[in-house]
Amino acid sequence: MNNRATSDHHDTSLLTVEHLSMRFGGLVAVDDVSFRANDREITAIIGPNGAGKTTMFNCLTGFYKPSVGQLTLHHPHKGDYQLERMEEFHIPQQAGVARTFQNIRLFPAMSVLENLIIAQHNELMRASGYTVTGLLGLQHYKRAERKAVEFSRYWLDRMGLTARAEWEAGNLPYGDQRRLEIARAMCIKPVLLCLDEPAAGLNARESALLNELLLFIRDEHKIGMLLIEHDMSVVMGISDHIVVLDYGRKISDGTPESVRNDPAVIRAYLGEEEDAELPPKVARDIKKN
Amino acid sequence: MGYFLQQLINGLTLGMIYGLIAIGYTMVYGIIGMINFAHGEIFMISAFISIITFLVLGLLGMGWVPLALVLILVTTMLLTAVYGWALERVAYRPLRGSPRLAALITAIGMSIFLQNYVQLLQGARIKPLQPVISGGFRFLSESDFSVNLSYLQIFIIVLTICLMLGFTALINRTALGRAQRACEQDLGMAALVGIDVDRTISLTFVMGAALASVAGLMFLLNYGVIDFYIGFLAGIKAFTAAVLGGIGSLPGAMLGGLLIGLIEAFWSAYFTVEYKDVAVFSIMILVLIFRPTGLLGKPDIEKV
Numbered sequence: 001m002n003n004r005a006t007s008d009h010h011d012t013s014l015l016t017v018e019h020l021s022m023r024f025g026g027l028v029a030v031d032d033v034s035f036r037a038n039d040r041e042i043t044a045i046i047g048p049n050g051a052g053k054t055t056m057f058n059c060l061t062g063f064y065k066p067s068v069g070q071l072t073l074h075h076p077h078k079g080d081y082q083l084e085r086m087e088e089f090h091i092p093q094q095a096g097v098a099r100t101f102q103n104i105r106l107f108p109a110m111s112v113l114e115n116l117i118i119a120q121h122n123e124l125m126r127a128s129g130y131t132v133t134g135l136l137g138l139q140h141y142k143r144a145e146r147k148a149v150e151f152s153r154y155w156l157d158r159m160g161l162t163a164r165a166e167w168e169a170g171n172l173p174y175g176d177q178r179r180l181e182i183a184r185a186m187c188i189k190p191v192l193l194c195l196d197e198p199a200a201g202l203n204a205r206e207s208a209l210l211n212e213l214l215l216f217i218r219d220e221h222k223i224g225m226l227l228i229e230h231d232m233s234v235v236m237g238i239s240d241h242i243v244v245l246d247y248g249r250k251i252s253d254g255t256p257e258s259v260r261n262d263p264a265v266i267r268a269y270l271g272e273e274e275d276a277e278l279p280p281k282v283a284r285d286i287k288k289n
Numbered sequence: 290m291g292y293f294l295q296q297l298i299n300g301l302t303l304g305m306i307y308g309l310i311a312i313g314y315t316m317v318y319g320i321i322g323m324i325n326f327a328h329g330e331i332f333m334i335s336a337f338i339s340i341i342t343f344l345v346l347g348l349l350g351m352g353w354v355p356l357a358l359v360l361i362l363v364t365t366m367l368l369t370a371v372y373g374w375a376l377e378r379v380a381y382r383p384l385r386g387s388p389r390l391a392a393l394i395t396a397i398g399m400s401i402f403l404q405n406y407v408q409l410l411q412g413a414r415i416k417p418l419q420p421v422i423s424g425g426f427r428f429l430s431e432s433d434f435s436v437n438l439s440y441l442q443i444f445i446i447v448l449t450i451c452l453m454l455g456f457t458a459l460i461n462r463t464a465l466g467r468a469q470r471a472c473e474q475d476l477g478m479a480a481l482v483g484i485d486v487d488r489t490i491s492l493t494f495v496m497g498a499a500l501a502s503v504a505g506l507m508f509l510l511n512y513g514v515i516d517f518y519i520g521f522l523a524g525i526k527a528f529t530a531a532v533l534g535g536i537g538s539l540p541g542a543m544l545g546g547l548l549i550g551l552i553e554a555f556w557s558a559y560f561t562v563e564y565k566d567v568a569v570f571s572i573m574i575l576v577l578i579f580r581p582t583g584l585l586g587k588p589d590i591e592k593v
Binding site for chain 2: 125
């Protein structure tokens with residue numbers, strides 16, 4: 001973790017992925033992928049099912065240790081972090097990387113409010129003197145807890161969940177659970193938010209609201225986002241930058257406009273007649289079917 | 290009536306001891322889904338630590354009982370907590386993520402190891418202790434029987450209730466308790482919100498051991514004799530209490546402990562002492578037939 005000069009201006013890179021590969025035995029889920037994601041931008045990662053998108057998220061958040069490659073987070077205030085070398089729980093805590101899941105993972109038996117407070121656990125732990133003084137009900141801890149509740153209330157309000165703050169999270173309707181998961185990730189106070197298919201299962205109105213929410217987070221909270229998404233209305237509507245994966249390899253990288261017109265992308269999504277230009281692995285698979 | 294009341298008091302006292310041990314089982318199960326069969330041995334070790342501390346304080350000429358008790362309580366809790374921590378660190382943490390059976394076998398192995406360790410160090414003979422807290426209240430005197438509520442029983446009941454209240458506050462109100470509840474629901478996700486899962490699990494073992502150590506001290510005071518084998522039956526009964534109350538549920542563990550204490554006391558009083566353990570386990574089986582998740586356990590609902 002070498003300290004780099006703090007850079008506060010726009011268009012600086014927030015995440016550099018270099019030669020990331022992830023192998024499971026003989027299966028190569030992510031194959032030599034490199035790209036950059038900028039601060040205060042939404043970087044979408046798209047690709048057909050099985051392209052290695054979620055695997056990449058799992059490497060970023062410490063759930064997998066990558067087979068090869070470097071994942072460098074350029075924290076705007078704290079310098080660089082090598083994510084692939086960090087303990088899983090240090091990644092949100094120190095590097096400020098938060099994520100959501102394709103199949104929502106809330107703490108279902110806790111209240112909605114508590115789901116947000118738990119995301120501020122480390123601040124509270126510190127304030128409570130690692131529980132010793134917290135148990136005695138000292139003022140300092142109470143103040144920290146009040147602050148945590150206030151911050152949670154802000155997000156509840158933003159997500160329209162205030163009326164359901166005391167509900168058990170597991171009993172919320174699906175769309176609310178999705179929003180709560182994003183709120184919880186934001187309560188970690190991240191610099192990079194990784195969203196795994198946040199629009200899955202949402203109807204058209206809800207996904208329009210989601211677009212609005214993500215733009216709000218980018219513009220008001222000034223953080224970078226990685227977004228895995230199949231819903232093209234979301235991807236094309238809000239992304240600043242798109243990375244396309246297919247069979248674990250990066251096949252395109254650029255603005256929504258350029259990616260939309262990239263022949264390699266069209267091929268990956270729509271398929272094509274047998275073609276000499278196809279990547280050999282893809283060609284083999286097409287022949288097989 | 291007097292006889293009934295006496296058994297009620299005895300049963301409650303016994304139940305408090307079981308309940309305190311049961312909490313250790315239920316917390317560990319809740320958080321890592323493992324049954325820590327060595328927990329009964331932790332209880333046994335704490336009884337030995339208590340008796341040794343008693344003797345040391347006696348040698349040092351500590352004559353004032355209340356202060357001695359506080360000192361013993363604190364020493365026993367601290368030292369037993371170290372055992373609990375070490376047990377997790379040495380035996381269970383390396384096996385985290387391995388099949389459940391491996392952890393279970395290790396727990397049984399640690400249980401046997403700790404029994405033999407104490408047997409070797411302390412000998413196999415029973416260790417007696419002079420009654421430390423004597424006297425009590427007598428009331429409802431009938432012709433040949435009067436209800437006896439000893440100071441010791443009051444001490445046990447009051448201390449347990451205080452510990453339970455403090456402990457409930459810890460779980461529900463503090464950041465640590467919240468982290469424990471989060472780990473209980475989803476270990477992986479807990480790490481992703483920045484909770485140090487290893488430390489939380491360690492602290493769970495420490496807390497379970499500290500509560501069991503209070504039970505160990507109470508057991509020593511109540512029965513006056515201990516040996517290296519007391520952890521086995523007490524452990525099994527406390528485990529039964531945890532299952533009866535609904536494993537994973539803290540109030541359930543306490544309720545289960547009280548029920549088992551009461552069943553034991555009443556069965557011994559009105560039927561036969563020899564079959565009191567049979568009665569305890571039979572009632573557990575009956576309850577589990579009708580409520581497989583225990584009295585306060587949450588039913589496992591599959592979401593479709």
